[in-house]
Each structure stands twice: as structure tokens, then as C-alpha cells.
Amino acid sequence: MIYLDYNATTPIDVNVLEAMLPFLKDFYGNPSALYRSGRIAHSAINTAREQIAALVDAPPSHVVFTSGGTEANHLALASLPRQGRLAISTIEHPSITEPAIRLKNTGNVLDLIDVDNNGVITSLAINEVIKNKPDLVSIMLANNETGAIQDVASFAQILKEHKVIVHTDAIQALGKIPLSFRQLGVHLMSLSSHKIYGPKGCGALIFDKSTPITPVLLGGDQEHGFRAGTENVAAIVGFGKAAELAKNDLSQRTEHLESLKKLLETDLMTIPNLTIFAQQATRLPNTTQLGIPGIDGEMLLMKLDKKGFAVSSGSACASGSENLSPVLGAMKIEESLAKSAIRISLGMHTTKTDIIEFIKQLKILVNPL
């Protein structure tokens, strides 16, 4: 199989797996326990906290481990005060849009921040939403479908002047572009392990000490009371190791991805009528979402699968659903073009040969269709 769906998930790095194994086999003690194997587990969690903090330039004490990016996003939105006013962009991941809709249905106000045709939020849209005096604004740093990167640092600066709590879902940006919590200037930032060659089911929320976090899960006082529940030690250790590797290799990884994306997109543009979505936006170095009018994206995906290529028709959650991508809808992409969308997302194991093979196959498949 030629795997071209790294935005959906990544294969676990062998070094990550090796780092995790002792915590599944030998050091199984509860990290809250006072005896040796518990203390070893507890200390391993704190090492992981430091590794993740180092990757995103944040203090280790500001990292709360969660069961994944989805939970980190829920925890972030829980900082909305009662009967508060929340604003999110129209291109957020369902793990933001769905809890936001629930908040709206339970007595809060929800505003939407529009994007332009390239899936980019403008400062005009931010200034518009400020007029509504929101309590919390959530804007993703990089979009999972198009790869479009938002100017979160500038927006955070403006929003903070108006005393707004700012959250960013940085899950797709992590490990692909340099990321500094301090420089972004946000209050809350969500991360996920399985997008950076770590295990699934592990994530983190980075928080600013001035932001009141309301725990979603209550119980024990793990994670300083911000997230109750016995920690998934092996997964946290794996996330930490994956973060350490990402920090060490970031520039090589980015360079590798950029050069492959360039090769891919140059060749794609030779296909008649092909559109690369958000082409004018600054995008992640690994993400290309394309459409060809008259082609059914789901059908193309299946045909590619039969030929041994794994690609997506949008976000992993949207794949297989009848609905068109809300992201492309928000960008006002015409329905027939949006219906043809497929997303190719590259990773550190992608090779030049993979790209050449993919293009060759794609050209064969789209011609007779």
C-alpha cells in the first residue's frame, strides 16, 4: 500500500513503540501510587510533559494530558463561562463544531467566523466578531482538509486586547511547522499524538495559567485536578517520545514534505481542469486537496484503494458520509467541484517514487471517468 493519508493518522514510529513497551510490560504501577513502579510511571509522565512542552515552546506545567485531540478541544471549550458567547470559524474540525452546537443548544450564544475562498480567516472577519463581545474564540491553526494556515498570532493579539479567551486547535500543525505557544499568544492550544507518529488515544491541552479551566472529567486529582482518571502512561510516554523526535527532525521533515508536495502539485497541474483548493493560502507542507469537475471523489478514492493507494476525501470523520465537506462549503466551492474532492497528505515515509506512482495511476483513473 502507498499511504497518502497522514492527516488522518500516522504510523507509530519504531522508537516511540520501543519507548512505550516497558510501560506496558514492566512499569505498570499506577502513577499515583507511592511505591517504586508507581513513581517510575509518574516520573515518565513528567518527562513526556517536558518533551511536549519543548516541541511547542510552553512551560511543562502548562500541559494537561487528555485522551486525544477531541477531548483537548472539549476541555478548551469548557472554559466558556455560563451563558457565554462563543465564536468559532466555519472550517473547524467536528470536535469543535459539535460541542459548540451543544453549547448553543444549552443557553450560550454561538457566532461563526467566515473564511474567504482560500479557506483563510481575514482580520476583517475577526473585527466583525469582536463587535459581538465574545467570551471565547476558537480558531484552528491549520486546516485538516486544505492545509490552510491561519494567522492565529495576529488574531490572538487583537482578541486579547478585547479580553477574549483564545483557543487554537493546533493538531494538524504539530510536527509539520514550527509551533510556539508563547509566540502565538493564545490561552489554550490542543494537540494530538497520533498525527506525529505517536500512539492513538492521547493528546494534550496547553493552557495559560491565567485561563480558568473547568474540568470535563471529575474524580481523582490527576493532572492537577484538570483531568481526572488514571493516566494512559504508555501512550503519554509514546506521545512524549514522538514530540522529542519531531523537535529534533522538524526542519528535515518539513524540507522533505515541501519538496514532495512541490513535485506532486507541479504534476497535478498538468491534469486538465484540476483545482487545488486553498492554493493561494499558506498551507501545510504536506497537504493537497484537489478536485476535478465531473468526478465523484468517493468513487475515485475507492478506485485508488483498489490500486493500493490510501487517500481521503476530506477529514477522516467526513469520509464515507453523504454530506459534502463543510470546509469546502464554507469556502463557497461549487457543489460539483466539492463533490470531486480528494485529499492527499504526505508524511515522513512518503517517497518520490510514491508520488510518481500516484500521479501515474491518478491520470489513468481520471481519464476514462
Ligand SMILES: Cc1ncc(COP(=O)(O)O)c(C=O)c1O
Ligand atoms: C484539526 C483536528 N482537530 C481535532 C482532531 C481530533 O483529534 P483526535 O483524533 O486525537 O481525537 C483531528 C483529527 O483528525 C483534527 O484533524
